[in-house]
Amino acid sequence: MSEAAFGELPQATRATLVRAQVNYGRGAVPTVRKWAGVVGPEIRQQADGHRFVWWKSQLSEPHKVLPEIVNEDLGPSRHAEVRAWPKQFERVRELAGTFPDGSGSNCFGTVMAACGVEGAESVWMLREPFEEWLANHTEPGGRDDVPGTVFVWRDTASRVQHAALTIGDEWMLHKPSQSWMTPRKIRTVGEVKRATRTAGWRLERHRVVG
Known part of the structure; x- marks a missing residue:
């Protein structure tokens, strides 16, 4: 599904899809609490307010986002x-x-x-x-x-x-x-x-x- 198609869905449906991603152990649905300060508080409106999807639009400022993504799992390579x-x-x-x-x-x-x-x-x-x-x-x-x-x-x-x-x-x-x-x-x-x-x-x- 594309970002545009996802955005056209009712919010309740978007929330259900994101929760399903979490329940099935799929990736790319990080927590709003951790990332709102980096990508902006508007991600609370994307799905259920607790998780969001990593769409391309969230990477508009890669200098802020990518270092956090790379280092979040086990920290940086030493x-x-x-x-x-x-x-x-x-x-x-x-x-x-x-x-x-x-x-x-x-x-x-x-x-x-x-x-x-x-x-x-x-x-x-x-x-x-x-x-x-x-x-x-x-x-x-x-x-x-x-x-x-x-x-x-x-x-x-x-x-x-x-x-x-x-x-x-x-x-x-x-x-x-x-x-x-x-x-x-x-x-x-x-x-x-x-x-x-x-x-x-x-x-x-x-x-x-x-």
């Missing part, structure tokens, strides 16, 4: 603070702090690309190919303070939900989401663990081999 990059994972430095060309690129592809899978950072990597790569190129275990430990978070059904890669000195590479607005970030192991803590998720460690 790649400038890294003093020693892992030689066995040459692409980590190339990927750190970069943005994908569009939405779709995710944490699985980022980890695989950092470990040498060509082009993995640019595609929507599904669970199945990631699980296959994990089975063929890693073994259980690993340490948080050395390069090459893949963190894997699984839900109660054992489905992989997130992944990240240690690069040494307690730093990690990961992509917080598959959205265009989250870069491939360098954060500390502790920061990533805290931000990824979710009820029902369990953390596994796998050591990259070969």
Whole structure:
């Protein structure tokens, strides 16, 4: 649906659609409370007064909006603070702090690309190919303070939900989401663990081999 078509709907219908986005766990419907001071109080009238949709019109002043969007999930990438990059994972430095060309690129592809899978950072990597790569190129275990430990978070059904890669000195590479607005970030192991803590998720460690 276009922004114009959305705006022509009755407000009650717009509110219902936005609430449905939230209930289904979809993105791009942030809270009015957080963003009214950045994009303007008029967003309270867009839908139900509590959430709004990120239409192009909300990006008319990107110098105000984009820094907030980029930093809201886990904060900014800290790649400038890294003093020693892992030689066995040459692409980590190339990927750190970069943005994908569009939405779709995710944490699985980022980890695989950092470990040498060509082009993995640019595609929507599904669970199945990631699980296959994990089975063929890693073994259980690993340490948080050395390069090459893949963190894997699984839900109660054992489905992989997130992944990240240690690069040494307690730093990690990961992509917080598959959205265009989250870069491939360098954060500390502790920061990533805290931000990824979710009820029902369990953390596994796998050591990259070969």
